[in-house]
Amino acid sequence: MIRVVSFRKAALAGAAGAVAWEALLRPLLAAGLPLADLVRALGTVPAPDAPAWVWWPLGMALHVGVGVLWAIFYAYVFWSLFVWRPVIQGLAFTPVPAVLAELVMYPQLRLMHVQADVARETAWTLLQDVTWGERAGLLLGHLAFCLTLGALYTRPVGYPAGHPPRLPAPRRRAARRVRAPERAPSAFIFATGIECSYPRVEGGRWRRDQMAATGHYAHCRHDLELAAELGLTHVRYGPPLHLVMPARSRFDWSLADGPLEAMRDLGLTPIVDLCHFGLPDWLEDFQNPEVPAALTAYAAAFAGRYPWVRFYTPVNEMYVCARLSALEGLWNEQRRDERAFVTAAHHLAAANVAMMQAILARRADAVFVTSESGEFYQAATPDPEVVRVADFENERRFLPLDLVYARPVSDGMRAHLLDHGMTAEAYDGFMRREAPRRAILGVDYYEWNEKLIDTEARPQALGELFGWYVIASQYYDRYRRPMMHTETNRLDARDAPRWLWRQWHNVQLIRGAGVPVVGFTWYSLTDQVDWDIGLSQVLGNVNPVGLFDLNRDPRPVAQAYRHLVRTFADTPGLKDCPALEAILA
Template identity: 45%
Template sequence: MESQFLFATGIENSNPTIDHGKTRVDELEKCGFYKYWQTDFQCVEDLGIRFLRYGPPIFKTWLGVDKYDWEFCDQTFADLRRRNITPIVDLCHFGVPDWLGNFQNLDFNKLFPAYCKAFAQRYPWVQLYTPVNEMYICAEFSALYGWWNEQLATDQAFVTALKNIVKANVQAMHAILEVRPDALFIQSESSEYFHAENPSAIKPAEILNAKRFLSLDLNYGRRVDSEMYEYLTDNGMTRDEYHFFLENNLKHQCIMGNDYYRTNEHRVRDDGSTTASGEIFGYHVITTQYHDRYQLPVMHTETNLWQGPKGDEAVNWLWKEWANVMRVRNDGVPILGFTWYSLTDQVDWDTALRENHGTVNPLGLYDLQRKIRPVGEAYKKLISQWSAVLPAQSACLQIPLVPINDTGKPYVAALQDKARESQESYQAQITNSEQPDNH
């Protein structure tokens, strides 16, 4: 069983649509992954990284109801397994296939679980999943800010997208567990904080600081704050829809992934509008808030910074984030891993993928010519120095991590039987427990 700290990177597989669905922003294509994927996996190996956030491009793989094209997926996942790189599989990253439209289509939560189950059946050696990446951000950018996909900007559209996305994620977890009962789910979600600019902004900031938890509250079956309950129901969520989340959560199979960038903290004006505040609290303080709320093992699942004019800006940010991770750990929070995101520079990240300029953003461990950046060298050194001295962290998980090439061994089958019994017991507790409505 795996016991090492999860040092990771990611290969960005975002694919939202812009221009009202006419343009697909395929970050794998923009970053040259389809051409250089073998080189990219070699880069991961060269860094000493054994965990990789990566998933197939959903719009090229999921072609219709029960229709899939696994050719490219078979190639890439076979190579990852050969290299003994454990994937954290990112199955939906900000976009859906054209035939599904966008996140206002409630068929998404009905059909997506079947796609996830089909993936799990084809690759039974995969244990770690992020079914839907950054659920809150996906709903916000698609249906509240009007940037991607449906490009709507109303509270009702946002609530529709949010409930659709989170329900799809919950049902996908159930579907994957039918195939791999010891699967573990890492919810990569943006960790935010909103600072009141003046006394009149305190109430708007409080609302935004409650709202930031909505996706994880629903996903983990936690009762939302009363003001958020009114917000959800005022904007189209029914009581039955809300109670689905209370009664079907799989919190005990989850690791809470917290993404943190310098843009994750905001100043709030008295009219509720926001502007970037820069880093004030930092990862340590904000992640502690999230852990206090959900009491789950934690993983730092995304961060980066541009390599600036001095050439050491990203290196210094890496050190600062790692210091925050160590502070979280030393405070007693079970933190399992750290991720620099992503492996290579990205394209149009600076406009959150909503404008198609082709601008290369120098924030990867490697540039797009696959030449290592200073932060790549620094991360490689960090991994080599800390891997041997960090104690095993899997003790905080009810379900242990299994080496990818041990799938099918007798001890793994026994673990999976135990995991299945645990699920049945947990679900029975939820079903039998009283759920008084306090709202």
């Protein structure tokens, strides 16, 4: 497992652990207990006969340095290895440095203090020279060190909500002559995206910021150059809403100006995600009735500042956002009840509709990509309750899109909405609206999108059973809109090229069946952090799903995607995509 390490936190935790060791043992040593005095042993190596005011600072400096090195080792190798509380993880780490200190390091330090030209020692005699009191002191010191380390080294990624960090300046790189290939505006879309999720967790106290965790703020220009080099034409890009709109009616465009200008310079077309799983701190969460109006104001301001941007995803994956925030309790409001889900879905859909209208008022030919997770629920048994739950979830997955596209829900679902907080007036308001003509139905697909409703009527990940073709067909049959495969990746980097081709062949198959698919996306450009656990815990584990790793070195799937684009981009039906041409007209 590769991890993102916070060197600053690790260094501070290691130094604090060393200080805790000394603070615990020094009074005991002063009381005359025959414990190992590691600081004195370290300090008197460079200054054998020095007084305490000399050897103690030297010993503490060396002691703290060793503590920092152990903390970095802990952060890289041991942290998050077990799903335990941080303090317990630190305690479990104790035997690693303690055993090495007792068997190797401390005996060697004693040997350095031998006053003889020739010392006749063996490993056994060195170990015998260490007294039981010294062994107890080493164990006690390591317990203090590791408990402190475990308590302090937590949450290596993200930052406290309400206290955005000082973001790193973009790294200066030599100018590169690279541009995306020049294709007709109506050419089939080959895209990637910059993972930009920013929900809050831990009761709203901690902000997950994927752009920060993956290093995009520092590597922004380089990341976009990598997309252009692969021959891609479009990039899904979501400026961090919580930083761009830090207060009501106040905007900081610095984190949007640079990336968007870079995309123009590189010939890339942005598909702008305006809301991607999170909200500014002042808006709190998706239970807030102010969400639609606030996001509409943001969309209007964004479209006014960047009139050349044509492609938008107003709200990314509304169903997933509502479910994980309000039904499964992972993010944002972290609720687990039906009323909270209906409220969140209502606010997300209302925001999406109003944002589209605000953008169209400023750019009448704007194109909307309503990216949603392609879900499916399969009943495991013919048990009536299991079948009922599967049927209900298969209808619930469509709910936000039904509201956005003014597609009437069933009588049962309408009754469910009215029973859980949505008014009949609000529902009818959605149904009276007409969805924009230039709207592309984006359907995302991952191996966990298909779920089995087990014998206890609970969803379990099923893996790829039917695949994107079957599930996307269900969404197309419901909405009859031009489609796009807007997200996919594979957690197993070795298998990612095969997964890429499987998804592409699904696109070919559904196009051959007459469904107007206008684009394909591998998401994301770089690896992600903690998405294997849905961002629910702040561990810093790197998920190798990107076209490039976090060092910006290509993974095999990048070469496969480059080859795919070169092979198919100029073929009939893709060089000029009639369905996309009709949208753009």
